[in-house]
Ligand SMILES: NC(=O)C1=CN([C@@H]2O[C@H](COP(=O)(O)OP(=O)(O)OC[C@H]3O[C@@H](n4cnc5c(N)ncnc54)[C@H](O)[C@@H]3O)[C@@H](O)[C@H]2O)C=CC1
């Protein structure tokens with residue numbers, strides 16, 4: 001079985017590559033980082049170590065790599081692949097859609113048989129459907145109808161914390177021991193092999209929202225509060241009892257929404273929250289608040305981990321008081337090396353917080369949730 005994986009970064013090597021290799025796939029990584037590509041090519045392997053006391057590690061062997069700019073070679077790899085996976089960042093899916101479309105056209109033109117499965121392992125709701133749309137925009141109508149029969153874009157939810165790495169070996173990647181990879185059973189090619197360690201579910205939306213509104217909402221809550229309070233890492237931030245309480249409050253709020261919307265069992269969900277908070281406290285992971293808070297415009301967008309649960313909660317009669325505070329802290333994230341944080345600060349300066357909040361969240365001025373965001377923003381920025 002052959003897989004082509006776009007994005008040989010932290011999650012690509014530390015999670016997706018590892019599980020695919022264990023399941024018997026040979027993996028060809030496609031990346032635009034020359035150093036990573038040439039090292040993977042030279043060695044054909046890399047090390048994954050666990051963020052635990054014993055720091056156990058495993059070798060991932062039999063991998064190859066291509067630079068994403070070597071388009072003809074990427075197309076050749078897609079021609080013979082059973083599976084394409086991605087972990088490049090949801091906003092970058094458009095930059096790989098072209099070569100994937102060309103690979104699919106090549107398969108169709110040369111009557112290469114066998115189904116091709118495509119799984120976009122990004123932190124977003126229905127990222128594979130988004131990638132499908134971007135790929136189909138680049139295909140002829142005839143190719144689209146052929147692709148309908150042979151190419152299966154399968155939605156997924158991926159969960160494993162893999163921070164920015166700082167090893168002497170640039171390929172080594174340290175990951176937390178926990179992982180969850182859930183795949184929508186309905187999007188599977190008939191008779192396709194299952195990936196060992198992944199779970200296959202029928203109602204993916206509830207799992208994606210459970211993960212996005214708990215792991216990712218809680219994580220960015222810790223990140224933005226940590227940043228505002230001068231902490232460097234999530235672990236340090238979570239050791240501050242006042243912040244830990246606020247993370248818990250926001251997760252109780254999203255928990256009420258998830259229980260009401262998806263009928264989750266409250267007791268089980270409470271345990272899920274406890275597990276997530278203990279993952280954030282892992283002392284063997286050094287995860288910077290600026291990594292977890294990265295790309296605040298994406299995180300503030302209407303379908304992401306903050307605004308989507310806030311508006312859904314509001315619609316179900318739950319006041320998103322704590323979520324609104326996290327939104328306000330995201331608007332206060334002024335890290336100068338983050339391009340999106342810089343854009344947000346420039347917008348606030350240019351048009352004021354009321355309009356800027358409406359612009360980034362899509363929540364109009366005058367909406368009760370907008371009022372709540374402004375209330376928190378003003379409280380947080382009040383001189384002491
Ligand atoms: N790191 C984590 O803990 C988790 C990350 N994710 C998601 O996985 C995705 C990747 O995140 P990370 O691995 O943390 O980021 P990363 O920055 O470590 O890896 C992204 C990789 O994609 C490569 N890339 C960029 N443009 C490309 C292109 N056009 N073609 C091929 N490769 C390209 C980059 O060079 C980099 O190696 C994001 O969507 C993130 O939200 C999901 C769950 C966990």
Ligand SMILES: O=P(O)(O)OC[C@H]1O[C@](O)(CO)[C@@H](O)[C@@H]1O
Nearest residue numbers: 123159160161215216219292294
């Ligand atoms: O990768 P993103 O979407 O920028 O957000 C960072 C988040 O993703 C993760 O990397 C993995 O879920 C978390 O560490 C964090 O919640």
